[in-house]
Amino acid sequence: MRDCFEKKRTPFYYYDTELLAETLAAIKRETDKHEGWHLHYAVKACANAKVLQQIQRSGFGADCVSGGEIRACLKNGFRPDDIVFAGVGKADWEITTALESGIGYFNVESIPELGVISDIATNMNKVANVCFRINPDVGAHTHAGITTGLAENKFGIAKEDMIDVIRLSHRLPNIRFVGLHFHIGSQILEMDDFEALCHRINELQDQLEAAGIREVSCINVGGGLGIDYEHPDDAPVPDFKSYFETYAKYLKLRPHQHLHFELGRAVVGQCGSLITRLLYVKQATKKQFAIVDAGMTDLIRPALYGAHHHIENLSSNSPQQLYDIVGPVCESSDTFAKDFPLAEAKRGDLLAIRSAGAYGEIMASQYNCRELPVGYTTEDFLSSSEDMPTADTE
Numbered sequence: 531m532r533d534c535f536e537k538k539r540t541p542f543y544y545y546d547t548e549l550l551a552e553t554l555a556a557i558k559r560e561t562d563k564h565e566g567w568h569l570h571y572a573v574k575a576c577a578n579a580k581v582l583q584q585i586q587r588s589g590f591g592a593d594c595v596s597g598g599e600i601r602a603c604l605k606n607g608f609r610p611d612d613i614v615f616a617g618v619g620k621a622d623w624e625i626t627t628a629l630e631s632g633i634g635y636f637n638v639e640s641i642p643e644l645g646v647i648s649d650i651a652t653n654m655n656k657v658a659n660v661c662f663r664i665n666p667d668v669g670a671h672t673h674a675g676i677t678t679g680l681a682e683n684k685f686g687i688a689k690e691d692m693i694d695v696i697r698l699s700h701r702l703p704n705i706r707f708v709g710l711h712f713h714i715g716s717q718i719l720e721m722d723d724f725e726a727l728c729h730r731i732n733e734l735q736d737q738l739e740a741a742g743i744r745e746v747s748c749i750n751v752g753g754g755l756g757i758d759y760e761h762p763d764d765a766p767v768p769d770f771k772s773y774f775e776t777y778a779k780y781l782k783l784r785p786h787q788h789l790h791f792e793l794g795r796a797v798v799g800q801c802g803s804l805i806t807r808l809l810y811v812k813q814a815t816k817k818q819f820a821i822v823d824a825g826m827t828d829l830i831r832p833a834l835y836g837a838h839h840h841i842e843n844l845s846s847n848s849p850q851q852l853y854d855i856v857g858p859v860c861e862s863s864d865t866f867a868k869d870f871p872l873a874e875a876k877r878g879d880l881l882a883i884r885s886a887g888a889y890g891e892i893m894a895s896q897y898n899c900r901e902l903p904v905g906y907t908t909e910d911f912l913s914s915s916e917d918m919p920t921a922d923t924e
């Protein structure tokens with residue numbers, strides 16, 4: 531691939547669609563074992579059109595959190611009824627867009643939001659299917675910035691209010707209550723966390739039945755399965771077997787209930803790399819800097835969360851040296867890694883910042899008036915070299 535990469539202007543994202551196909555097949559293998567299990571891919575992880583199309587063709591639905599994501603999904607072939615729509619701050623136009631397109635259901639996060647969806651649906655003479663997002667107050671072993679299922683987080687409706695809100699929805703003729711939605715956080719590698727969510731859902735289902743509420747047709751457990759950022763090649767396809775088996779073992783689904791998942795990172799994370807070129811090696815008093823042409827504008831995770839991404843020098847097999855690998859943006863936090871061992875690097879070398887398929891390209895910004903990175907897939911490199919855009923033609 532390196533020779534093909536050489537012909538493109540850097541930085542760019544590269545999506546390995548063969549690995550994506552393997553990953554999607556592994557998910558299907560597990561979910562197909564159970565009737566009524568279905569994955570809505572969390573579009574927020576990566577909305578690259580070719581990636582979306584491949585996911586849609588593999589038979590998955592979509593979890594959207596904005597009108598923009600709904601539009602991107604419709605444009606890339608997703609069936610409207612295979613789209614679910616979550617988010618704490620849905621704007622009126624987004625609710626209207628969702629109702630006009632006939633999405634599967636809304637994941638409703640508050641009572642005021644329920645009122646607005648009801649009003650808009652009434653005006654449009656439509657019925658809105660809703661799941662209530664319940665805050666399960668279950669912690670997850672992950673970065674504080676990406677836990678969502680604790681009572682202190684802004685997401686969802688307190689579990690103590692669950693029955694009242696369902697009863698309220700029964701009184702709204704343009705609202706159809708279909709189920710419950712949960713999500714405890716992201717980059718979770720301990721199956722115990724998902725097990726704890728299962729136990730909480732079992733408790734809540736018991737409470738509902740005790741209150742005479744039996745029409746829960748859908749349980750949506752969100753996403754959150756993590757990937758191995760340290761060793762991206764050890765198990766490039768995440769351990770879906772353990773993840774799905776945890777739900778099969780601990781969640782007590784009632785007959786005819788559907789189980790929905792919203793994985794994002796585990797679907798696309800390992801398939802994507804940010805390819806960047808080394809501009810300068812700068813020797814400083816205490817450090818050796820590898821200054822590359824990608825910056826925090828292209829991949830913000832290290833700057834925002836202190837996230838680790840494995841980095842490799844695709845152009846050198848020389849013995850390793852330690853580098854601080856930094857971008858060109860005028861911020862000290864524009865640092866991809868500190869004291870990172872990299873094959874001895876020189877100007878012009880191509881570096882791959884790995885495990886960047888999720889929350890990479892989609893979180894890019896134009897700070898410093900930088901251009902947004904382009905995303906290429908394996909197919910873009912399989913076409914003949916004459917067809918390939920070069921640095922001059924892009």
Ligand code: LLP
Pocket residue numbers: 572574575593616676678712713715716717752753754755792793794795796831835888889
């Ligand atoms: N469902 C809901 C309601 C969510 O909020 C999220 C992620 C997902 C599903 C998908 O979670 P996943 O399977 O990808 O873990 N930008 C951060 C991650 C933020 C995740 C936000 N919600 C990062 O770069 O690590």
